[in-house]
Amino acid sequence: MAREITKTFECQICQQSFGYKFHLTRHTTLVHLNVKKFQCETCERRFGLKHHLKRHVKHVHVDSTRESCQTYLPSKSGLDYHVKTVKTGHEDMRLFKCTKCEKSYAYDSKLKSHLKVYHLKMKPFRCMLCQKDFGLNSDLQIHIERVHEQKKRFQCELCKFTSFHHIDLRRHIECVHEKMKPFKCNICLLEFGLKGNMLSHKNNVHLKIVKNEKKIPIFSTGN
Numbered sequence: 001m002a003r004e005i006t007k008t009f010e011c012q013i014c015q016q017s018f019g020y021k022f023h024l025t026r027h028t029t030l031v032h033l034n035v036k037k038f039q040c041e042t043c044e045r046r047f048g049l050k051h052h053l054k055r056h057v058k059h060v061h062v063d064s065t066r067e068s069c070q071t072y073l074p075s076k077s078g079l080d081y082h083v084k085t086v087k088t089g090h091e092d093m094r095l096f097k098c099t100k101c102e103k104s105y106a107y108d109s110k111l112k113s114h115l116k117v118y119h120l121k122m123k124p125f126r127c128m129l130c131q132k133d134f135g136l137n138s139d140l141q142i143h144i145e146r147v148h149e150q151k152k153r154f155q156c157e158l159c160k161f162t163s164f165h166h167i168d169l170r171r172h173i174e175c176v177h178e179k180m181k182p183f184k185c186n187i188c189l190l191e192f193g194l195k196g197n198m199l200s201h202k203n204n205v206h207l208k209i210v211k212n213e214k215k216i217p218i219f220s221t222g223n
Contacts, residue, residue, distance in 0.1 A: 013154050032154060032166055033173070 009024040010017045013032050018024040029035045029048070036046035038053040047053040096111040097104040100119045105111045116122040117135030125140040126133050129148050134140040145151045145164065152162035154169040158177050163169045174180040175193030183198040184191050187206045192198040 028157065033170055034166065 008017070009019070009021050011024060011027060011032075013028070016027065018027065034048075036048045038047045038050050039045070040047075040053060040057060042057070095104070096106070096108050098111060098114060098119075100115070103111075103114055105114065113136075121135075123133035123135050125135070125137050127140060127143060127148075129144070132143065134143065151164055153164055154166050155162045156169060156172060156177075158173070161169070161172050161176070163172065171194065179193075181191035181193050183193070183195045185198055185202060185206075187202065190201065192201065
């Protein structure tokens with residue numbers, strides 16, 4: 001009889017438990033941090049696990065049954081939805097076009113929702129805690145969790161930083177712990193970890209200098 005493994009390692013983000021610390025670390029890296037270090041040499045698509053990359057190469061680049069954008073879908077329904085909703089790589093199937101802007105959708109229901117929220121400014125979902133209105137119920141739920149409940153779903157394993165969204169956690173790790181600075185000022189070439197910091201730098205340093213240089217002194221007429 002096989003020995004039952006006690007799952008003593010719990011993910012602090014989603015509470016999923018694992019029998020080995022290695023499995024917990026891999027889970028956090030792949031699921032919550034979305035790290036993808038295995039890259040396809042043919043289409044440059046990235047994967048978190050090596051066997052996922054091998055499966056991708058086999059189904060997309062080796063087999064003859066491939067789509068024009070090189071995306072592998074496990075089911076025909078998923079493929080049909082992908083072809084309809086994704087424009088890049090194959091014929092545009094988004095036939096429902098908005099007459100007020102350049103947006104287009106594969107389904108009429110999506111277009112109607114777009115018109116109500118963005119053009120008619122309809123906001124039928126109200127927060128009962130602060131009376132703020134939202135166009136989509138999903139936006140209301142995110143607002144409640146983020147603002148009123150102040151939920152912090154993700155925590156950095158290297159420090160005490162917490163965030164509501166996994167993207168904020170990944171950005172924190174890249175900027176603070178990995179010292180990545182992908183945003184460069186095109187005027188002085190100073191590099192920043194966050195785009196907001198770079199824009200703030202340009203506004204406060206370079207645009208401020210331009211405004212000061214354009215100021216015209218006003219002299220007294222001596223009346």
